[in-house]
Amino acid sequence: DTEVTQTPKHLVMGMTNKKSLKCEQHMGHRAMYWYKQKAKKPPELMFVYSYEKLSINESVPSRFSPECPNSSLLNLHLHALQPEDSALYLCASSQDLGVTGEQYFGPGTRLTVT
Amino acid sequence: GQSLEQPSEVTAVEGAIVQINCTYQTSGFYGLSWYQQHDGGAPTFLSYNALDGLEETGRFSSFLSRSDSYGYLLLQELQMKDSASYFCALGTNAGKSTFGDGTTLTVKP
Numbered sequence: 001d002t003e004v005t006q007t008p009k010h011l012v013m014g015m016t017n018k019k020s021l022k023c024e025q026h027m028g029h030r031a032m033y034w035y036k037q038k039a040k041k042p043p044e045l046m047f048v049y050s051y052e053k054l055s056i057n058e059s060v061p062s063r064f065s066p067e068c069p070n071s072s073l074l075n076l077h078l079h080a081l082q083p084e085d086s087a088l089y090l091c092a093s094s095q096d097l098g099v100t101g102e103q104y105f106g107p108g109t110r111l112t113v114t
Numbered sequence: 115g116q117s118l119e120q121p122s123e124v125t126a127v128e129g130a131i132v133q134i135n136c137t138y139q140t141s142g143f144y145g146l147s148w149y150q151q152h153d154g155g156a157p158t159f160l161s162y163n164a165l166d167g168l169e170e171t172g173r174f175s176s177f178l179s180r181s182d183s184y185g186y187l188l189l190q191e192l193q194m195k196d197s198a199s200y201f202c203a204l205g206t207n208a209g210k211s212t213f214g215d216g217t218t219l220t221v222k223p
Contacts, residue, residue, distance in 0.1 A: 031209060042201055042213035043157060055209050090156055097208040101145040101162040108156050 003027075004106035006091050012112045015081060021109045023074040023091030029104075031055075031097050032074045034066060035090040037108070043090055049074060050097050081113045116140040116204050118214035125220045126192055134187045134217045136202035144205035146185045148176050151216070152198045160200075161187065189219070197221045 004025045013019050023032065031050050035043035047066045048056035054066065063085075065077040074091055088110050092103040118138045126132040136146065145164035149157040161169050163178035163185060175188040189196055199216040206212065 033209075033211075042216055044213075045211060048209040050209060092157075100209050100211055101147040101164065101203070101205045102159055103147075103157075103211065104159060105149075105156040 004091055004093055004104050006089075006106035006109050008109055009107065010110050010112075012114060013078065013081065014114055015083070017081075018077070018079045020078065021076040021089055021091075021111075023076075023106055024072055025093045025104070025106075026072055027093060027095075027104070028071075029093035029095055030071060031094045031100065032068065033092040033094075033103065034074070034076055035092065035105075037088045037090055047076075048097075055097065078111075081111075083113050086111055086113045116206055116212045118202055118204055118212065120200075120202055120214045120217045122215065123218045123220070125222065127222050128192055128194060130192050131188065131190050132192060132219065134189075134200050134202075134219070136185045136187075136214055138183050138185075138202075138204050138214075140183075140204055140206055142206045143180065144208065146176075146178050147203040147205065147211070148174075148187045149201045149203060149213075150198050151201065157201065192221050194221050194223070 034046040037043045049068045052068045067075040088108045090108045091106040094103045120136045147162045148160040151157045161176035173190045178185045201216045202214045203211045
């Protein structure tokens with residue numbers, strides 16, 4: 001099973017809202033990733049977790065707050081977003097950081113900030 | 115920093131073979147990956163090369179030359195469903211992947 005699930009599929013939020021994106025994998029992977037992807041652009045790495053600890057933060061604004069409650073779950077908490085944050089948010093996992101070249105992506109959450 | 119270059123568009127006919135090249139610059143190298151992404155979908159892992167040479171997975175093959183900072187994805191027996199964007203991605207520090215801008219492949223009947 002190489003499935004990564006993400007909820008919700010679509011999200012519309014106002015600039016004053018607080019919402020969370022959720023990601024789950026049951027492949028026993030110990031590395032999990034958040035990416036942001038704008039239309040016609042490549043995925044851009046935001047955060048990397050390894051063994052439930054934050055390993056990489058690519059200078060992401062604090063209005064995005066990641067959380068890894070356990071080895072299967074990854075959340076992205078959103079607060080006071082801007083319209084330019086509208087994008088497809090992708091979660092991915094890999095066996096561990098040593099196999100970062102083989103990542104499995106979830107279907108993404110399409111976020112619209114109004 | 116890291117940078118990758120790949121062609122923005124490639125067109126081929128059904129049944130043909132197409133090669134998508136990727137050149138890169140990096141200060142640290144872990145491996146080169148390839149992902150496929152259909153419109154509206156998520157990236158799907160295709161292949162990964164950490165060492166020089168050819169990796170074959172069904173109709174898809176990927177090649178790496180670390181001395182030339184170059185790799186390619188070879189798609190054989192093209193099918194209409196292969197029309198998609200293809201990204202090469204550079205793994206540098208453990209956990210960090212940088213994606214190229216993507217190549218849009220259009221397969222025509």
